[in-house]
Amino acid sequence: xxxxxxxxxxxxxxxxxxxxxxxxxxxxxxxxxxxxxxxxxxxxxxxxxxxxxxxxxxxxxxxxxxxxxxxxxxxxxxxxxxxxxxxxxxxxxxxxxxxxxxxxxxxxxxxxxxxxxxxxxxxxxxxxxxxxxxxxxxxxxxxxxxxxxxxxxxxxxxxxxxxxxxxxxxxxxxxxxxxxxxxxxxxxxxxxxxxxxxxxxxxxxxxxxxxxxxxxxxxxxxxxxxxxxxxxxxxxxxxxxxxxxxxxxxxxxxxxxx
Amino acid sequence: xxxxxxxxxxxxxxxxxxxxxxxxxxxxxxxxxxxxxxxxxxxxxxxxxxxxxxxxxxxxxxxxxxxxxxxxxxxxxxxxxxxxxxxxxxxxxxxxxxxxxxxxxxxxxxxxxxxxxxxxxxxxxxxxxxxxxxxxxxxxxxxxxxxxxxxxxxxxxxxxxxxxxxxxxxxxxxxxxxxxxxxxxxxxxxxxxxxxxxxxxxxxxxxxxxxxxxxxxxxxxxxxxxxxxxxxxxxxxxxxxxxxxxxxxxxxxx
Numbered sequence: 395x396x397x398x399x400x401x402x403x404x405x406x407x408x409x410x411x412x413x414x415x416x417x418x419x420x421x422x423x424x425x426x427x428x429x430x431x432x433x434x435x436x437x438x439x440x441x442x443x444x445x446x447x448x449x450x451x452x453x454x455x456x457x458x459x460x461x462x463x464x465x466x467x468x469x470x471x472x473x474x475x476x477x478x479x480x481x482x483x484x485x486x487x488x489x490x491x492x493x494x495x496x497x498x499x500x501x502x503x504x505x506x507x508x509x510x511x512x513x514x515x516x517x518x519x520x521x522x523x524x525x526x527x528x529x530x531x532x533x534x535x536x537x538x539x540x541x542x543x544x545x546x547x548x549x550x551x552x553x554x555x556x557x558x559x560x561x562x563x564x565x566x567x568x569x570x571x572x573x574x575x576x577x578x579x580x581x582x583x584x585x586x587x588x589x590x591x592x593x594x595x596x597x598x599x600x601x602x603x604x605x606x607x608x609x610x611x612x613x614x615x616x617x618x619x620x621x622x623x624x625x626x627x628x629x630x631x632x633x634x635x636x637x638x639x640x641x642x643x644x645x646x647x648x649x650x651x652x
Numbered sequence: 653x654x655x656x657x658x659x660x661x662x663x664x665x666x667x668x669x670x671x672x673x674x675x676x677x678x679x680x681x682x683x684x685x686x687x688x689x690x691x692x693x694x695x696x697x698x699x700x701x702x703x704x705x706x707x708x709x710x711x712x713x714x715x716x717x718x719x720x721x722x723x724x725x726x727x728x729x730x731x732x733x734x735x736x737x738x739x740x741x742x743x744x745x746x747x748x749x750x751x752x753x754x755x756x757x758x759x760x761x762x763x764x765x766x767x768x769x770x771x772x773x774x775x776x777x778x779x780x781x782x783x784x785x786x787x788x789x790x791x792x793x794x795x796x797x798x799x800x801x802x803x804x805x806x807x808x809x810x811x812x813x814x815x816x817x818x819x820x821x822x823x824x825x826x827x828x829x830x831x832x833x834x835x836x837x838x839x840x841x842x843x844x845x846x847x848x849x850x851x852x853x854x855x856x857x858x859x860x861x862x863x864x865x866x867x868x869x870x871x872x873x874x875x876x877x878x879x880x881x882x883x884x885x886x887x888x889x890x891x892x893x894x895x896x897x898x899x900x901x902x903x904x905x906x
Contacts, residue, residue, distance in 0.1 A: 429832070433835050433836070433840070434840070436846065436847060436849060436851075437839075437840035437841045437846060437850055438695075438698070438840065438841065439847045439848070440845050440847060441697070441698055441701060443701075444697060444698075444700055444701060445700075575686075576686065579686075579690040579694065580689070580690065580693065580694075581694075582694075584695075585694045585695050585697065586697075588697075589696070589697025589698075589700075590693065590694065590696055591696055591697075592693075593693075594689075594693030594694065597693075598693075598694075
């Protein structure tokens, strides 16, 4: 049991170090959402005066949770492409040949993304606070938001890892990026659904990410709301469970093929 | 071979590469379509803001996303030059008797022409989505002028970086440079409705005038008053960025 825990910890640590030691790979996924947040907060601040816009102090307050989720999405896909790199450069085969627990190969990556997603969410909250962001839910609200972000990051990492293990190609993982990117943007994450119309509003309403971000946002603009938080966390957990099932199946398939 | 033949040969090779390596060019076509859908859909409510100049969100956003597409398309030319440096192919051009100006001219001609691909695709998207073309065909003509100019600027920026760094690893800087230039302007909101630091930056950014040139036919009539500031801004950007690429090309050693 302790050997298994040590293996999980070692591979999680390796996953985190891989991300941190490749600044070229990890800085853009962190900076792009930050840049988008800075630009959109300044550009769309007046829109908070529109009738139907949720009562917010600023557009930054409305946007911060979407930025956090966007960052988690980008970083987790970068992490999953490392899984494919491991397959491409033969490290995956060496792991299989060693007496390491099979599930730790996957769990290491997912745990690494979970920890990174948590830290990254705090980073965005701290940067936002430096620019006047107020979180109505206070410190507990921030913890709630970062926990959802961490779970979502683990979910995306699992989903993308399933794809990475199945294809064994980092290019294919990055090629799947537009699909998740669309899920992120065709939603109510960047503007309130109340101010949308037509098919886009319908698509945004169906999109589970809309409801996840709205649940997180409730803690920021309205104050602590357990019901909304549970709704957000359940969706993140759903991503994680589906991702884990798919990734485990993909891992079994590759092991059987090997 | 004359300089004109070299220039055309390089440009033709770059254009042919679109069909030979579609994965490198395809994102520059699809990204603006996706941006159009996202911006026009998500921000459809901003037209209700007092003072907002467009009837529909798509009228406001599609010229910006077309410009962004032309920029991405121009950048792919620089990415191609960087790839040729990595494979050693570009060194053969450099040691040939062809002048550096004709080599650069070929890449920049290709970048300019590549900017027409997103224009064609997004014109179709605009028509399908029911965008207002208040000035009829002139709406597309002025948008086309802006696209050709920005394609050339983006190509010059990307080639300038490619000849300095000789590596595709510089691609993120090529992309983020153009992305920021577009978004640090009136890309998302008119200047009157911008607040804080972005208002000040957008006023100074020449891209604001280029976007005014590109958008005018979607918001109203095409007039000289809303055209010339864009043409001046484009000329200034072209002179500066082509100068940047030319200096790099003159100094590059095989």
